[in-house]
Amino acid sequence: MDQTLIDTTLEQIRLALVGGKLDDAIRALTGLHPADRADAFSDLPDDTQARLLPRLDVGSAADLLEEMEDEEASDLAEALPVGALADVLDEMEPDEAANILGDLKPEQAQDVLAQMDEADEVRPLLAHPDETAGGQMTTSFIALRRFTTSQQAIDFLRQLDPDQETPYYLYVIDRYQKLIGIVGLRELVLSQPETTMETIMDRNVISVPAGTDQEEAARTMTRYDLASLPVVDAEGRLIGVITYDDIVDVIEEEATEDIYRLSGTSSASDLGVWSPIGLNVRRRLPWLVFNLFTAFLAASVISIFEGTIARLAALAVFQSIVAGEGGNAGTQALALMVRGIALGEVELKDVWRAIGRELLIGILHGLTIGLLVGIGAYLWRGNFWLGAVLGMAMIGNLLAAGMAGTLVPLSLKALKLDPALASAVIVTTVTDTVGFGLFLGLATAFLPLLA
């Protein structure tokens, strides 16, 4: 991506618009690669976008909407007249068109569909939830019968719209439209004209049902290094195909979602650095409020020991160290577990083995950090027992951290929730509570030796 080129073009467009030369602005924009064009277009003010879009030819407008972020594209589409939008959607890949239609108001979507030529290709896609294989698939694939010859297949390819995405595979179906084989373009190129699909097809074709979670579909494609993945209905009939470029988006989206959820930022991946302030507040504030409740919970543990702290204020200095280290150790176990589950390396049945390992690691970390913190406190305050109490509380809290970091995500998975959901907030609540309770409890017991 060439940011300088985009910036120069944006400057040209601004100058052209100031001079009222819309055509020059259009020319500058269409000089860019479609992906860069979408970037440049997104950087323009909303009213400029609305002025330029209707001046683009239908093909360029379709390219633009395909390359833009879903939400932005839908906002822009919504503002177009019904007829113009129908023409643009007709030019788009069916899955991209369905994404936009799915974001419109139902009545507007119906009106647009009624005017579309390709409505039949798009309509079946609207029935599938966004985050499933069905929601990610396109209906623009090539299905042939087993007795089709290579020459017939090539003639068929010749008729296709050259603007369409290149299909890497042809699919072979039986009379009931059941998927029975797959033929790569290379096999087609190398075969004799009269060869039938049946002879050259690979019968070992991997497919997924339409209801499969998009993350699982992505994992299947990654695992078997597939450039495209056929999607079938309950009867095994071929109804769509997911291509690798959609799957890359899914993988990035799922990684973003995990990062946001783990860090208590947002439960959806649609937030970004430049999202509207309102969306930021709507997504982020609930996490802060939830965190506030858990913080009061942990604080109530401290309040039990107010009498002890009143007698030795130094305890207030060290309580946060025990809690903070526990929080770090807990999020470590959590990050590994959430990533392991996302990459398919951990199943529910592994829970005991995982806990055993984290306990062992917790003991090793606890002994080291417990010793370090104990020595640190002793050197700072000159009281051996303060160091000893701090060290013991630390060992206990790091063990609790390993448990919580392992059990919280696995429990969420067992409840069929996303393991990343709210995990860090819950895990640090455990480590805060245990950390404060253990340290202040031990300190209360040993108070005569500490003061």
Added chain:
Amino acid sequence: MDQTLIDTTLEQIRLALVGGKLDDAIRALTGLHPADRADAFSDLPDDTQARLLPRLDVGSAADLLEEMEDEEASDLAEALPVGALADVLDEMEPDEAANILGDLKPEQAQDVLAQMDEADEVRPLLAHPDETAGGQMTTSFIALRRFTTSQQAIDFLRQLDPDQETPYYLYVIDRYQKLIGIVGLRELVLSQPETTMETIMDRNVISVPAGTDQEEAARTMTRYDLASLPVVDAEGRLIGVITYDDIVDVIEEEATEDIYRLSGTSSASDLGVWSPIGLNVRRRLPWLVFNLFTAFLAASVISIFEGTIARLAALAVFQSIVAGEGGNAGTQALALMVRGIALGEVELKDVWRAIGRELLIGILHGLTIGLLVGIGAYLWRGNFWLGAVLGMAMIGNLLAAGMAGTLVPLSLKALKLDPALASAVIVTTVTDTVGFGLFLGLATAFLPLLA
């Protein structure tokens, strides 16, 4: 992926091995899809792996090593005799073979290379660092001259080893091996036999220099929806190609790395739930020790106010709430910024705009959370001024959180370091320090009203 099938096969293998029937074990293993086979094989004990591997035919052994995790594959390869390993590596994709050779001891790698037939394809790959485009590329691509006809190209494809990965594109080079165009298999299929590559090639070919960071190469492929990306040397000569399946691995690896670094778990993505305990401790303990230093730093701020806490122990209860909320708000800004940088949506020049937005969001969040926490403290303790001090400290800390969450990752980027590196630990140190300082400082000033 079919876990049941893998488990059944593992059981068959175990039974066969107990009965000493090595051939039955091999048959059960090779009945699986190569990707599943690698999974099943990885689950076998090390000594069983060492017994089975030499009994596999060269092609199956090559498939197995290609599908396994890099580290595991290297460990296994290391144990093979030089001659056998050379034969297996000859069968593998050059980039995968290079990965394994790169992990061997230099002398062993030299010995193996000396016995390999395909050493010339692999050797150039060894010169490129792992995390660059050069380190990810394969030398197995098809380059043709511009006057080559379609028929000649098809004849050329026919000679290729059918086991090789299907190339989706043919590359066109000039006499100096400079990349000048690209031809899709589809254009080849549809062209007349006597058409030259020059006529059907697309001259707008996107390529990257070999030294490009793998993450940037991945971003280029995602951005332009490329199934493969040509890699060129300093003179623009075509030296390799990256395929989409490698890029999916890169994207997952980079996401894992970001999650680990953000959560203070590990600075490398090679850690997993089932990694050896020793590796866990080596990767995780340094973060805990670093976190311990920053925790002492924040604790030293509390110790300034020990006198105040001695007069009002309740302050020790509320100090952690201010710090904890700040930590959550800081990691929110951080997560958005780190993800935005990773996805190429934020540049250094955007720093002021980003800070302005986070300040605004911080004010909105601060007013809400400040009010909530103030009311909560007032209701709990019945002291209006305690609530007021807590609320004011919260507003200040959420503003500091937005600043730190924005500036820390951008500063790391400016220093050419990974923005995710150590960020959460640094950001929470800022919010702990500011949170403790602001709250206890204000409490000291208002102490007569609080006690």
